[in-house]
Amino acid sequence: MPDTIEETLSRTVHEQARLSRLAASSLAASSTDQRNRALGSIAVALDQHASRILEANAMDVQQARQSVESGEMSRALLNRLELNATKLRSLCSGIQQLATFPDPLNQVTLATDLDDGLTLSRVTCPIGLVGVIFESRPDALPQIVSLCVKSGNAIILKGGREAEHSNRVLVDVIRDAVAEEGISRDTIVLLESREEVAALLDADAHVDLIIPRGSNALVRHIQEHTRIPVLGHADGVCHVYVDSAGDRDKAVPIIIDSKVQYPAACNAVETLLVHIDVAPLLLPRLEEELVRLDVNIIADSRSMEYLSSANADAAKPDDWGHEFGDLVLAIKTVSTIDEAILHINRYGSRHTDSIVTDNDDAFQRFFAEVDSAGVFRNVSTRFSDGFRYGFGAEVGISTGKLHPRGPVGLDGLVTYKYKMEGNGHVAASYVGPNARPFLHRPVVR
Amino acid sequence: MPDTIEETLSRTVHEQARLSRLAASSLAASSTDQRNRALGSIAVALDQHASRILEANAMDVQQARQSVESGEMSRALLNRLELNATKLRSLCSGIQQLATFPDPLNQVTLATDLDDGLTLSRVTCPIGLVGVIFESRPDALPQIVSLCVKSGNAIILKGGREAEHSNRVLVDVIRDAVAEEGISRDTIVLLESREEVAALLDADAHVDLIIPRGSNALVRHIQEHTRIPVLGHADGVCHVYVDSAGDRDKAVPIIIDSKVQYPAACNAVETLLVHIDVAPLLLPRLEEELVRLDVNIIADSRSMEYLSSANADAAKPDDWGHEFGDLVLAIKTVSTIDEAILHINRYGSRHTDSIVTDNDDAFQRFFAEVDSAGVFRNVSTRFSDGFRYGFGAEVGISTGKLHPRGPVGLDGLVTYKYKMEGNGHVAASYVGPNARPFLHRPVVR
Numbered sequence: 001m002p003d004t005i006e007e008t009l010s011r012t013v014h015e016q017a018r019l020s021r022l023a024a025s026s027l028a029a030s031s032t033d034q035r036n037r038a039l040g041s042i043a044v045a046l047d048q049h050a051s052r053i054l055e056a057n058a059m060d061v062q063q064a065r066q067s068v069e070s071g072e073m074s075r076a077l078l079n080r081l082e083l084n085a086t087k088l089r090s091l092c093s094g095i096q097q098l099a100t101f102p103d104p105l106n107q108v109t110l111a112t113d114l115d116d117g118l119t120l121s122r123v124t125c126p127i128g129l130v131g132v133i134f135e136s137r138p139d140a141l142p143q144i145v146s147l148c149v150k151s152g153n154a155i156i157l158k159g160g161r162e163a164e165h166s167n168r169v170l171v172d173v174i175r176d177a178v179a180e181e182g183i184s185r186d187t188i189v190l191l192e193s194r195e196e197v198a199a200l201l202d203a204d205a206h207v208d209l210i211i212p213r214g215s216n217a218l219v220r221h222i223q224e225h226t227r228i229p230v231l232g233h234a235d236g237v238c239h240v241y242v243d244s245a246g247d248r249d250k251a252v253p254i255i256i257d258s259k260v261q262y263p264a265a266c267n268a269v270e271t272l273l274v275h276i277d278v279a280p281l282l283l284p285r286l287e288e289e290l291v292r293l294d295v296n297i298i299a300d301s302r303s304m305e306y307l308s309s310a311n312a313d314a315a316k317p318d319d320w321g322h323e324f325g326d327l328v329l330a331i332k333t334v335s336t337i338d339e340a341i342l343h344i345n346r347y348g349s350r351h352t353d354s355i356v357t358d359n360d361d362a363f364q365r366f367f368a369e370v371d372s373a374g375v376f377r378n379v380s381t382r383f384s385d386g387f388r389y390g391f392g393a394e395v396g397i398s399t400g401k402l403h404p405r406g407p408v409g410l411d412g413l414v415t416y417k418y419k420m421e422g423n424g425h426v427a428a429s430y431v432g433p434n435a436r437p438f439l440h441r442p443v444v445r
Numbered sequence: 446m447p448d449t450i451e452e453t454l455s456r457t458v459h460e461q462a463r464l465s466r467l468a469a470s471s472l473a474a475s476s477t478d479q480r481n482r483a484l485g486s487i488a489v490a491l492d493q494h495a496s497r498i499l500e501a502n503a504m505d506v507q508q509a510r511q512s513v514e515s516g517e518m519s520r521a522l523l524n525r526l527e528l529n530a531t532k533l534r535s536l537c538s539g540i541q542q543l544a545t546f547p548d549p550l551n552q553v554t555l556a557t558d559l560d561d562g563l564t565l566s567r568v569t570c571p572i573g574l575v576g577v578i579f580e581s582r583p584d585a586l587p588q589i590v591s592l593c594v595k596s597g598n599a600i601i602l603k604g605g606r607e608a609e610h611s612n613r614v615l616v617d618v619i620r621d622a623v624a625e626e627g628i629s630r631d632t633i634v635l636l637e638s639r640e641e642v643a644a645l646l647d648a649d650a651h652v653d654l655i656i657p658r659g660s661n662a663l664v665r666h667i668q669e670h671t672r673i674p675v676l677g678h679a680d681g682v683c684h685v686y687v688d689s690a691g692d693r694d695k696a697v698p699i700i701i702d703s704k705v706q707y708p709a710a711c712n713a714v715e716t717l718l719v720h721i722d723v724a725p726l727l728l729p730r731l732e733e734e735l736v737r738l739d740v741n742i743i744a745d746s747r748s749m750e751y752l753s754s755a756n757a758d759a760a761k762p763d764d765w766g767h768e769f770g771d772l773v774l775a776i777k778t779v780s781t782i783d784e785a786i787l788h789i790n791r792y793g794s795r796h797t798d799s800i801v802t803d804n805d806d807a808f809q810r811f812f813a814e815v816d817s818a819g820v821f822r823n824v825s826t827r828f829s830d831g832f833r834y835g836f837g838a839e840v841g842i843s844t845g846k847l848h849p850r851g852p853v854g855l856d857g858l859v860t861y862k863y864k865m866e867g868n869g870h871v872a873a874s875y876v877g878p879n880a881r882p883f884l885h886r887p888v889v890r
Contacts, residue, residue: 025790029813110856112835118824120834127846128816208846229674229847250869257871345470354865367864368474371573376865379563382872383865389565390557390885401572401653402674403848406863411555418851419812420799420821420828424695426702427827440835 013199016189017156017206021129023186024154028126030183032103038149038181039099043092045177046142046170050088053173056165057083057138064162073162076264080137081162091139095146098392104410105152111443115436118422119443124414126152128208131200132395133158133222135214138166143393144211145174145188151413154187156207158197160214168192201226211396211408216323231408233399235323235349236266238381241273241340241366243357248282250378251356252289255329257380258354260293264325266397267352267374267384271320271330273340279306279333287311295327302333321347337362341369348372350399352384373399373406458644461634462601462651466574468631469599473571475628477548483594483626484544488537490622491587491615495533498618501610502528502583509607518607521709525582526607536584540591543837549855550597556888560881563867564888569859571597573653576645577840578603578667580659583611588838589656590619590633596858599632601652603642605659613637646671656841656853661768676853678844680768680794681711683826686718686785686811688802693727695823696801697734700774702825703799705738709770711842712797712819712829716765716775718785724751724778732756740772747778766792782807786814793817795844797829818844818851 027035046053061082067073110122130153132144141159148155159167171190179185191197200207204227211231212222219234240258242251258269274282283306290297290311297312298319304312312331319330320343334340344353352374355366363377374384384407386394391409398404404412429436472480491498506527512518555567575598577589586604593600604612616635624630636642645652649672656676657667664679685703687696703714719727728751735742735756742757743764749757757776764775765788779785789798797819800811808822819829829852831839836854843850849857874881 025786025814025816028816029810114828114833114835118828122851123812125813223672227668229845231847247869253871254869257873261871261873261876341470363866365474367568367862368570369470371470371473372862374863374865377867379865379867379870380872383559383563383870384863388559388872388875388883389863390559390883400674401860402676403860405860406567415846415848415850417812417817418819418829418834420819420824421808422822422824424692424699425824425828426698426706427825427833428702428706430833431706438833438835 013191013196014203014206016186017129017200017203019186020154020156020189021206023184024126024129024152027152027154027183027187030152032105034181034183035103035149035152036099038178038183039095039146041177041180042142042146042149042174043095045173046088046095047092049169049173050085053088053166053169054083054085056169057081059165060138060163067162077162083138083166087139091142094392095142098146098150101150101392101410104150104414109416113439113441113443114420115425115439118425119420121419121443122416123419124416127413127415129154129156129206130395130413131156131158131207131210131228133197133210133212133214133218135160135218138163138170140213141167141170142174144395147393147395147410147413149178149183149187151410153413156189156191156200158191158200164192198225201228204228213396231398231400231404231412232396233266233349233351236268236351237271237321237323237347237349238267238269238351238384239271239273239344239348239353240269240381241334241337241344241353241355242275242278242282243337243355243359243362244275244277245359245362246275246278246356247358247378248278248285251278251282252286254354254356254378254380255286256289256293258382259290259295259329260327261380261382263327265382267381268325269329269381270322270324271332271347273343274303274331274333275337275340276302276333276335279303283307283331290329293327295329297329297331299331300333303331307331321349323349337365341366344370344372350401351397352376352381354379354381373397458636458641459648459651461631462574462645462648464631465599465601465634466651468629469571469574472597472599472628472632473550475597477550479626479628480548480594480597481544483623483628484540484591486622486626487587487591487594487619488540490618491533491540492537494614494618495530498533498611498614499528499530501614502526504610505583505608512607522607526611528583528611532584536587539837540587543591543595546595546837546855549595549859554861558884558886558888559865560870560884563870564865566864566888567861568864569861572858572860574599574601574651575840575858576601576603576652576655576673578642578655578657578659578663580605580663583608583615585658586612586615587619589840592838592840592855592858594623594628594632596855598858601634601636601645603636603645609637643670646673649673658841676843676845676849676857677841678711678794678796681713681796682716682766682768682792682794683712683714683796683829684716684718684789684793684798685714685826686779686782686789686798686800687720687723687727688782688785688800688804688807689720689722690804690807691720691723691801692803692823693723693730696723696727697731699799699801699823699825700731701734701738703827704735704740704774705772706825706827708772710827712826713770714774714826715767715769716777716792718788719748719776719778720782720785721747721778721780724748728752728776735774738772740774742774742776744776745778748776752776766794768794782810786811789815789817795846796842797821797826799824799826818842
């Protein structure tokens with residue numbers, strides 16, 4: 001077992017992944033108590049080593065300031081990089097809260113007697129070894145690691161170079177903390193170089209899942225360079241559709257919040273679809289608000305009829321489905337809810353789409369036919385988030401169609417295996433002319 | 446909407462996939478009753494058109510007989526190809542039974558009030574458009590299609606060339622049957638050429654999931670030639686481990702059934718692991734049975750001490766993890782349960798592994814640490830099967846680590862989307878110094 005990050009780094013990534021996979025097997029057999037105690041131990045250690053962590057973070061921040069001055073880094077990124085005592089305390093209380101959540105492991109989700117004495121059950125279990133490649137925000141690291149410890153998964157991390165010193169100390173502190181509770185240091189490993197990431201993506205014999213958290217380009221690069229399943233999303237092209245039965249008084253604040261509250265977020269709205277019946281009254285009022293908040297408007301010709309050409313540009317075909325990630329909103333007027341659904345399924349990224357309507361049937365159709373991980377009614381798209389969903393935190397937001405989908409908390413970090421217990425039962429007894437029939441009787445628990 | 450298979454074939458595969466994806470959206474919004482009535486309609490139609498189906502099948506069988514005579518096809522494959530009135534009747538009753546199963550769609554698996562009037566729920570929904578590439582057994586076609594109809598998924602099928610005539614008539618009859626219940630013919634489409642399969646694997650804009658059912662080589666080829674998620678398994682390397690606390694009277698019939706009942710099946714055992722304490726008494730008795738049943742034995746040096754060299758060959762390193770798919774059993778003696786678990790996780794294919802033991806703690810460790818979709822106790826590995834699990838049938842057996850896993854019936858054919866309903870709620874209210882706190886209160890249903 002390695003004792004310092006330097007020793008760990010000196011091993012090849014594959015050998016480390018092999019050891020981490022073995023450590024994952026032991027973690028899978030750990031008790032609920034042991035994993036919860038480890039979370040408590042992490043929270044205490046982060047608090048005790050706060051000054052060491054903040055000193056390391058100050059080094060990263062100092063380097064980043066130079067990058068901001070030379071124009072290589074944005075001020076927003078610098079703000080996300082910076083830790084302080086308040087952020088650390090809030091992290092610790094989040095981890096302590098996670099320890100009180102129900103155990104996602106060993107949950108029986110199906111139980112059937114196939115015959116007398118022959119019982120099948122489906123039981124949740126960890127995914128195994130998870131590789132997470134994430135960007136500069138260092139407070140994401142303890143959150144992601146804590147979700148993995150709670151769900152019994154080992155984790156290999158690669159953070160951004162900007163947060164190098166912060167991440168190194170954080171992982172050091174966390175590894176010592178879990179080791180105190182008898183959990184192997186190999187369950188939490190930090191990689192530091194790009195070359196190591198390439199080796200990780202190639203370690204499909206040991207790594208069960210890759211979670212990239214970063215730019216669209218990073219996610220696409222990873223999707224194209226590994227055979228390991230990738231959880232997450234490249235694009236976040238979210239829609240708000242204001243239905244003919246939509247309440248304008250609700251619609252305007254929902255659209256503004258979806259666009260303005262954090263325009264760079266993946267769950268911010270990019271395209272607004274407006275039913276032709278509500279466009280004449282809604283659009284002028286919305287325009288006023290958008291202009292006041294410095295939002296650039298791009299609109300199709302039908303919407304243009306209700307907007308001032310001084311405030312709106314004509315939409316080009318590739319504006320639909322484009323993730324602006326900025327204070328830009330594309331607006332399209334549609335004749336029917338069918339047209340809205342078709343547009344969303346064609347140009348959306350299966351992330352989150354919201355309808356503003358007071359008509360239950362309209363929402364029922366929208367919910368059934370819009371093929372996205374989040375399909376909302378009368379609320380902002382910005383609620384699509386693991387913390388807001390009540391998952392404590394999230395390791396990512398998945399737009400994949402197989403489980404997990406949407407913000408991924410503990411439930412998304414476990415899979416299941418089938419358990420069968422019998423007493424010498426053989427399949428041959430249930431085959432042929434004298435076959436015993438199966439009972440297939442649900443087990444009452 | 447196309448009316449004949451010929452017209453369908455004349456369209457390009459991508460255009461068909463686009464139409465089938467649209468049909469999938471409508472099917473997702475269909476009622477439980479409509480989908481169950483469609484299943485009833487399929488069962489009636491297969492019965493009514495039995496003679497037409499059997500005539501087409503007779504043409505395939507006639508061609509196949511020539512291939513058997515010229516040595517191009519095995520007799521076992523010919524038997525699997527042949528339909529008869531009894532097989533058809535059993536198919537129809539299976540489909541009628543499926544109609545009585547609970548609807549896997551629109552099940553609420555999580556419901557939380559985030560705030561007063563702001564409710565989040567997670568609701569099961571279809572995966573979308575599924576591509577299935579399967580081998581010669583034509584009775585698999587109505588089973589797979591029925592599972593897809595019940596679970597609201599559209600399906601594009603490609604069967605083996607040996608079953609060309611049978612599959613064409615089956616799909617024709619089934620499409621007419623679902624159309625009678627108002628379900629679009631585009632939800633069920635048959636491809637007939639290899640070129641069309643290549644186009645299907647490339648249609649990742651429309652196809653949500655590929656399910657290959659066939660040889661290891663076919664599955665590997667497909668995995669390497671598509672960006673669409675692939676459900677299934679290439680190898681089936683299953684183990685039986687007889688623990689130190691294993692009952693020999695149970696062990697022998699379990700091993701024999703796991704190996705002999707259908708040696709070509711993916712859930713047949715390939716390697717037997719025996720604890721050193723039970724080897725001296727178990728192995729000679731097992732040898733007698735294996736020899737009587739013409740099973741070839743391959744054994745490591747420790748096992749050889751208890752076997753006659755006339756009946757067993759020395760194991761080579763690449764015999765571990767090899768799928769013999771035949772009457773061949775590799776045997777290895779281990780010193781501890783840890784050694785057995787390590788061997789299975791290293792050489793197994795995460796399919797199904799069974800322990801023979803009367804010790805509860807041993808099974809608890811084996812279940813927690815063996816990383817396979819099925820982890821059994823005191824039963825044959827051959828039970829790993831959708832029909833035997835009580836799923837009615839299966840579209841495949843998944844060794845993937847994300848959902849679904851194991852035999853895939855209705856549960857594995859649905860995913861979920863998050864529903865959020867509010868009344869104009871915006872994210873900004875829950876942020877900043879005067880942030881409203883979230884309730885995160887479970888909804889009692």
